[in-house]
Amino acid sequence: MTQPNLLNYYIPKRALFNFTQIDLYKTHDHMSVLIYAENAGGKFKKSIFEAVSYARAIADQNNTSLVAISIGDVSTGELALLGKYGAEKVLNVTGEKLKNFVNQAYASVIADAAKQQNADIVVLSNTFSGRGLAPRLGVKLEAGLADGAVALPEQKNGKFTVKKTAFSGKAFAIVELTSANKVIALVPNSYKVVETGGSAQVEDFSVETKESDFKALIKEIVRSIDKVSLPDAEIVVSAGRGLKGPENWGMIEELANLLGAATACSKPVSDAGWRPHSEHVGQTGIAVSPNLYIAIGISGAIQHLAGISSSKVIVVINKDPEAPFFKVADYGIVGDAFEVVPQLIAAVKEYKASA
């Protein structure tokens, strides 16, 4: 499987795993896939189950096992859930110091687990924390890194390629990972949750941590529990300058609440301070890939479209029939947001009542 000219490179790499030279010629049997299951306040989100399902499929491609690692304070019941999506074993790392996310320390723990479990592929969810961990893991494991992955890897003719987002949602790149170890960060909402009906064995896993990994200190964590988080939302209700002012967002929030959606906005809106930057969707803001994106009073500048292009279904409500957004929409209503949105709210309420 290895080309002769790569041998010099493969030997030191495998040596990292305490392998002997003979192991080079073995198949993947002894390797495994490691998935980092990030928790948010002790719970796993859907994006983590997606990543576990995705990692399971990669393990199946390679005929290896799937090991999950959780760090922090997560109940045994919650940890066992990971088995439902294909993890055979869950390594549970606890301890006061590791209770909350510390980028450097978490990366060390995950890298140690990868080495100990002979994991040559490490999967993460491309969350805010995941994006901090992935590059550190890439360096620690001397691994090629595919962040922003949107599909399963292809493994053909000894080549391992992954499709990832590029140009801020305007295109995709197919990246070949040429190293023995690989780190892949999966974009939320891009892979389906698959229940395998399996169960996982939960094991305590402890590692020695070094003091220098704990220099960054968390002072405060603010997590709003009543709001749907934008990057992994399944439905997003977004509004633009057509709303005329921040005082008119009540109906946007009402529609979002009804649909269980996150709220978002265009760049001019966050630049004007009508909405926080964390809601800005687009090329220089957040990229989202929900099942349903509803754009209200947004014209559809190329930079905005870049951030929402991987949405599965796009609905556009705009009074200008020439708005460029209609060109990329699946459904559209040409009409004044101030008339259409209240009607839409009523229609959704009626649908919810009858459902």
Add this chain to the structure above:
Amino acid sequence: MKILVCVSNVPDTTTKITFTDNNTQFNTNGVQFILNPYDEIALSRAIELTDGGKVTVTVINVGEVSTEATIRKALAIGATDAVRINAKPHDAWYVAYQIAQYVKANPFDLILTGRESIDYNGSKVAGMLGELLDLPSVSIIKKLDVSESSATVEREIEGGKEILTIPFPFVAGAAEGVAEPKIPNMRGIMSARTKPLIVVEPLEVKTFSEIVSYETLSIRGQVKLVAADDTAKLVELLHTEARVI
């Protein structure tokens, strides 16, 4: 205090992205290149922190000679001096490795990058630099305040934020909220021409990834229009046809 801001040269945000050579090369024909918008935010914050000359801001770029216009723009915005590592930026690992070697020889108190580049969207360089230099790293920050020996940063998390204090030196990737992008004034543009820009040759390093090809977005079908007074129809379509609610 010495601040290093890592900058990249990217296609302008209005660029229509196309490819050539059977979708294996990005078509740069007619494309205007700019200072990566997030790097501009990082740089603008660094310059706000210069505090009348007590702090120096160096910009560093891994790029070929063609990126010098972008580096000069960073100098015009207010950076003190600049370094260009003379190489094609193969991937994030290659870039981070080159910058890390430079920083090992020329230490900084604070290293800033943009949260990601708008071309390959890595958000990788900050974390890789942190690992290569054994420093703390925060990949996406929304706020940065400094005191004598440490900084307070606000990091975005799903549905909230986290506030951290980190002692210098550390690495952070700046996002919107950290600063308003600064526009160079005439004096800045004039002085940028004579500010030091040193060119360093790259070191050889093994890379771990290759872009083999690109794909453009799949085209959506014709939009299905629903009458403005028939929102119930839209709800029905979303339920029965699109199956998203």
